[in-house]
Amino acid sequence: MADYQTIRVEQTDGIVTLTLNKPDKLNAMGPEMVGEMLKAFDALPAMRARALIITGEGRGFSSGAELGGRTFDGGNPGDASRRSLQTSFNPLMLSLAGLDIPVVTAINGAAAGIGCTLALSGDLIVAGKSAYFLQAFINIGLVPDGGATWVLPKAAGIPAAMEAMLLGERIPAERAYELGMINRCVENAAVMDEARALATRLANGPTVAMGQIRRLVRNAQSQSLSDAMNAEAEAQRIAGNSEDFKEGVQAFLGKREAQFKGR
Template identity: 35%
Template sequence: MSEPTVILTKEEGVGLIKLNRPKVYNAINNQLTTELLATLKQVKEDPEIHVVVLTGEGKAFCSGQDLNDRTALSQEKEIKLGDSVRSRYNPLIMAMTKMEKPLIAAVNGVAAGAGCSLALACDLRFITPKTRFIEAFVRIGLAPDSGSSYFLPRLVGLGRALEIAMTGRDVEAEEAIQIGLANRLVPEEKLLEETMAFARKLAQGPAVAIGLTKQAIYRGMEVSLEDALEFEAVVQERAGKTRDFLEGLSAFAQKRPPRFEGK
């Protein structure tokens, strides 16, 4: 039986997902995409998990598609990468963005190609001085996929996104923070510790309201002001029916910290 390529652990309301192919810098093969999609579904449906952290085992976050996993394609007369993107990568990115739970990437080492895309599809990114983001697709004559064309310009702006993607250059940690590609820069040895501490604190908050906040902000980037206002009314209606809202009101009136249940 092959070793699992994705490992899930739970701790104080946080689901920690580790990509587990350290010998190849967590390069993505068919097994990993299948197991990661199943794990994302599992954490989405687990009521005990309020926040999700995604990281890589070993020295890298994810080096992208395992090119050695495509050797059979070299024998084909016509390579149809679009089918692979649609069937393997697109479902992963949609599962990440549609999840009504915060998803934080602890980006240890390199995040390249589709691995960079996975990091960008997370809601927040914590990095170390050794982190590098690489839109490496152009280095082998390909265009960005797995959501990079969507997330990159929204994070860093159109002109900078074009330059990064067309050159395929390394984006080092300090630049990533400066241009908004990452949220926090922490010491290498404390990356997981500090990411998990942040995640645990977030998990103690009003989970429904936080999930609705994620939905509203993503939707607000895509629709008109009128539609955004209407969606805010819809999610506020739902948030107002939670126990956490009642607890928040009580805590405010009693001048004490709220004790949210995530319900």
């Protein structure tokens, strides 16, 4: 296991748990953390991971970007922010979206800014009742970034997303559940137990097909119906050639529980 300074990576069987580990700064995300997360994502195939949990250490998931992570170098602040996004947060979010395994996010406390976008990028999202989601960029005269304007409207719907982004107001976990933004809203102490239960179920499933599903769903948002169906046909070819498909059919015909291997 790699030696990380700002995250913690643990593996139990096929489940990898990545914990943002700067609790003294509410897990604010700076260049070092982003780099370590990218390194951890790249290591998942070698770890034979079949599901990933992302959570935060301490009393918050993530307070967002570490302010010290955006240096202006005496130039225009906006230009520096653009460079930071293009070299740091944007590659991180694209790398997460491109993973071939299902992702569960477990949200405790604040999920703000890029932390909010990261939290809502899980395939399955579990939040404690005290958790909240916040895009407060407008309060300092900025716009949401790191994919927020793509993720939040799809999670909450355009009216709720616009309210959250234009007014800079929190979306409490229970409201997020009502809006369909998250999959589970549980007692704070039960967040990780619920996340692990979901991750275990996913890891024991046909993860080749799951990887194709997560890619199809994300790409379909910007495709025509025809393009989406062509992509489904190609994904079905990949899933249909997997060992898991053969096992699934044999288990169905034999009236037994399938033993998927993620291959």
